[in-house]
Amino acid sequence: MTTQTQLTTIIDPVCGMSLDPATAAAKTCHNGVEVYFCAQRCKQAFDTHPQKYAGTKKKKGLWKRYLDRLNKATGGRPPACH
Structure with missing residues (x-):
């Protein structure tokens, strides 16, 4: 009989480190x-x-970061051509 070991890894939400719940320092x-x-x-x-x-x-992509900066710089107003 063969048993499978399921590897469970989780991500620490603060630092992003991958870890095993069984050996986690805190929860x-x-x-x-x-x-x-x-x-x-x-x-x-x-x-x-x-x-x-x-x-x-x-994660934000390049375009989303650009639009966020543009929105912040213009105060949410659309750019004016003239």
């Missing part, structure tokens, strides 16, 4: 979800500002 529960950390310091940072680290992080 907490946020909105009913267990969150694991590589170090106690990452857990403290998360506990201080959970809204900064919780949720999905979607």
Whole structure:
């Protein structure tokens, strides 16, 4: 009989490090979800500002970053040609 070992890796939401939940240095529960950390310091940072680290992080592409800067520079007004 062959057994498969399922490798489970998770990402520390503070530093982005990949880690195994079984060997995580710390964990907490946020909105009913267990969150694991590589170090106690990452857990403290998360506990201080959970809204900064919780949720999905979607990386912005070059175009989105450009549009964000343009929107900030123009105050949300469309550019005028004349």
